[in-house]
Amino acid sequence: MPFNIMTLSRVDMPVSQAEGQKILERDQYCCRYCGLDGKASFENALVMSVDFVVPRAHKGKKDPANLVACCRPCNTIKGTRVYKSVEDAKKFVMAQRETLRRTWEGQHARASAKAASA
């Protein structure tokens, strides 16, 4: 049996491989939140998954209308909150990513400054 990369990234995915594949193909293997291109590299492919826009915990349906291609970082950031729409979720995820980026850049700048002065 040939190695299937999708199996690796779908360990805890509650949709079948065929269903997940359909969603990823529909969304061209790009994260619907941050736009990460799952086809650009092996590393990107590894983090691609399928997200329930309305989480299962909130009775989100396993329906193509409720499923989007999503990278794992965005999936984690999105969490189990309920959003009005994919756009609403995207807005939240991108704002959180920006906050995280600024925090990281602040820490990184301090670490670099420290290293330079040492």
Ligand SMILES: [Zn+2]
């Ligand atoms: Zn993403």
